[in-house]
């Protein structure tokens with residue numbers, strides 16, 4: 001475990017914290033979830049143990065987000081409530097990191113002076129040293145603009161034993177006008193392929209069956225690496241190398257950018273047995289006018305060409321997408337362009353968002369074009385209803401087929417049911433008898449609901 005040794009050598013462990021309890025609270029995307037796994041890994045390297053909840057924690061880390069609706073209000077509301085948490089035990093430590101901390105910097109402690117440490121997205125591997133400094137010298141804010149160390153080098157404490165995130169790239173070189181990521185996560189930096197392969201092998205050695213490659217723009221992976229000639233399809237090559245790993249069963253990736261999908265990647269998805277038959281193609285809007293205003297780098301026609309290209313190579317692929325309803329300036333005609341693509345592409349599922357302005361983004365300043373809230377809600381509901389019909393119909397194609405399901409956890413609907421995913425990503429429910437979390441189970445799909453499949457073990 002070379003990675004652990006490397007980080008440990010840079011941490012000054014404080015013996016007085018050994019045995020203390022930590023808790024990590026995460027807001028936001030998969031990148032934050034995975035960063036939180038790294039934070040937990042470093043806390044445990046420091047000798048702390050995980051608490052069941054913040055109530056019995058000595059050290060609490062809040063991993064913040066700026067993407068979700070009202071993220072600022074939620075963050076400062078949460079920090080307001082934690083003033084009391086802190087005052088209940090004088091030696092408690094409250095740490096705040098993530099995208100909102102990177103954006104707000106010293107403002108976090110201005111608004112919540114009971115916070116002990118504020119750190120940004122670029123220096124999270126320094127968390128233990130910053131905690132030590134705060135104990136010696138008092139509260140501090142350290143947010144830097146340049147990456148100090150790839151967070152990928154830190155050890156992780158994962159939530160799941162059979163599935164793991166694997167960061168292949170951090171940052172983003174695009175400038176989508178609704179997105180804060182480029183300003184809080186910096187430009188794209190790809191990890192060396194050898195590091196990624198080594199980490200994947202280590203994960204498999206610890207029982208991981210499925211890895212999800214993680215990055216803000218995964219399919220542009222490798223453009224900044226000087227390892228091959230520039231025409232080399234880096235991402236497809238990475239998939240090929242990962243596919244060779246013995247014991248690894250499934251490879252997924254998120255999130256790609258439509259403009260960066262090359263045929264080689266789609267062929268790799270089709271031909272590599274471990275790469276799952278699922279592609280996320282984030283549309284955002286079907287209107288060429290709005291796509292230009294969003295700086296997405298494609299228009300309606302180009303997006304349709306990408307969908308056609310993908311479906312011509314893998315006709316039975318599962319497609320998913322992201323859509324923002326009510327981006328500034330969206331007219332009925334623009335929304336109808338979005339619905340054209342929804343009807344044409346027949347996505348398996350859609351992550352839908354109602355536009356809300358996020359401070360620090362270009363769209364925040366498009367106030368004169370903001371769409372009224374009622375209209376956004378109405379369009380959102382229309383899209384949701386339409387997509388429920390499409391998803392429901394798409395799920396039915398699996399009835400009568402044999403699939404393998406990776407069992408994830410107990411269903412919220414029943415204590416007797418496990419939930420997991422088939423290869424192409426659809427949520428599947430199965431009776432618990434003879435099955436355990438982490439199993440890859442061969443099943444027959446016997447039924448479907450609008451939102452998930454029902455399976456029986458073969």
Ligand code: SF4
Nearest residue numbers: 172174176179181216
């Ligand atoms: S591609 Fe656009 S939406 Fe995605 S992280 Fe980069 S700027 Fe944000």
